[in-house]
Amino acid sequence: MTEDRRARINRLKWHCRRALLELDLVFDRFWERYEETLDAQGEAALESLLELEDHDLWALVSGREITGDPRMAAMIERLREISPIANFE
């Protein structure tokens, strides 16, 4: 990974540290899957999602509310489809 991209991804990753555990868990899985492949468009979509307040973001990710913004909608779809199902150990 280039230094530039490393810095951008790291910054996004830190911004995924949220006040709600629900979101932390969703983003944890997200990075496991997409860290290597997230493209510029994805980065931008994620960045604007991360601007939202935690409760609003969770309302979108949990499907209780729907966004009108197609770019965000695609990212939310991605977050939803990798729901971090509990690992029973």
Next chain:
Amino acid sequence: MNYTVRKFDAVIVGAGGAGLRAAIQLSEAGYKTAVLTKVFPTRSHTVAAQGGVAASLGNSEEDHWHWHMYDTVKGSDWLGDQDAIEFMCRKANEVVVELEHYGMPFDRLDNGKIYQRPFGGHMSNFGEKPVRRSCAAADRTGHAMLHAMYQRNVKVNTQFFVEWQALDLVRDAEGDVMGVTAMDMETGEIVVFHAKATIFATGGAGRIYYSSTNAFINTGDGVGMAARAGIPLEDMEFWQFHPTGVAGAGVLITEGVRGEGGILRNSDGERFMERYAPNAKDLASRDVVSRAMTTEINEGRGCGPNKDFVLLDITHLPPETIMKRLPGIHEIGIQFAGVDCLKEPLPVVPTCHYQMGGIPTNYLGQVVVPRGGNQSEPVLGFYAAGECACASVHGANRLGTNSLLDLLVFGKSAGETAVNDLKNNVKAHKPLAQDAIDRTLARVDRLNNQKDGADVHETRLAMQRTMQKHAGVFRFKDMLAEGVTRINEIAGQVAQTQIKDKSKVFNTARIEALELDNLIEVAKATIVSANARTESRGAHVRDDAVDSPETPDGRNDKVWLKHTLWYREGNRLDYKPVQMKPMSVDTIELKKRAY
């Protein structure tokens, strides 16, 4: 390694409820105040609080601070300090009304007064019947609170350092505090915040457990920093477990689910709470339900391939009820358990929720330590409030809605005391203790240069699993002793963690390694303190504590009516008396805690 120094009158670490409340006090008084926070203030964990904040406003029915005080002392299983509890309960109305003036959008009654709802353990007339005492802003109480206080801080020119990680307390050989060392996450730069007053408001450390309702950010940084600087930690064996966290994920399933008729079942499908609490059944108090669940699991009646959770069944409820009265639960089931709770029961386990212990303070928000024959001597220049502090108002068990109150009252108190000290006692900055700064630099250097070290993620997981297994809801003598050994071993690995990513900008690997340095201090304090306390009290329950007329439910006041103090150096324990004397009223005398 280079560093720079910045001077402030006051530095506050933490921008959750406690930190923001303290900052208002200092900035309003005109002091140059810096607030450091790992995340944007309104993303602090206080956001997660939904239930509300307790205050005996008596808006819906008669209420009194003295009743609130009684409930809190009883809830604490008499381990709370009665002077601090009286102070908090008396101050509640004032801080709630202040918050209203800062713009907090509380729910209202038709007559315009703040609406109040009942909450577990809050009663009228000294334990007679439930009372409406909790003030809320829809289901976003914590969030609304942070917004109101953040706006207020912006108005009074508090200077925020967002995405800064405080690393260590700067404390000199005389024991006085003169600021913190911190890292700017954006650049990796290290700065010493040199201050006349330092306030810790860093929140809890719920992430020491494998199963926790706490967000990832709750890594006990302030508590760890205090311990490394030689400050003892108080009552760390007391952690509140919430009965219903989603197994494997920790996400909280509110009590409301059982309130609406949800039933807990074991692997035989049995409604086991009927055996443990024939009257209240699934609605018995948090600790009773948590322990019953653990007993079922320990005796082999858990569910799933590893028999390590029980089931919360709401399949008998009409789907409309679930969707209307319990919004979000359906989605949580799908997202975190892969279960459609309308058709299948949810897997749940008792889950770590709240840290009752912490940095010892008095009701003025001053950090206090035993010194020169005095049990509670203030540390000059050092204050703490909120979940990282132990005032101690929650004692062995916290009542719901009392922690938002705690952070308002003691956040304000810490700020006020600091203002008084700045006005009257501390005119100049005390010179910085170089050795304290050097210790931070050495710690960061060690991490940057470590070879063949331990993996941060794996080491943290090992710590969390050990804590869950050895110092969970229900504690066993042998398990605790074994756990102490295990945690000490893991502490050895934490001292040798290694990171692959050495970049400067938002190096999350480094941040997490530095957080783990704090978590492990909390884990050590918890398990060593729990191992030593051979009674059961509040949230600390041991199988070897005998239930007898002198020791009801295993609580042994003769020997154990005292606060634990854990010192990092040598893993040493000390104790100090509980303050049984309130400020103005009579002592609330010891009684068996029964509801």
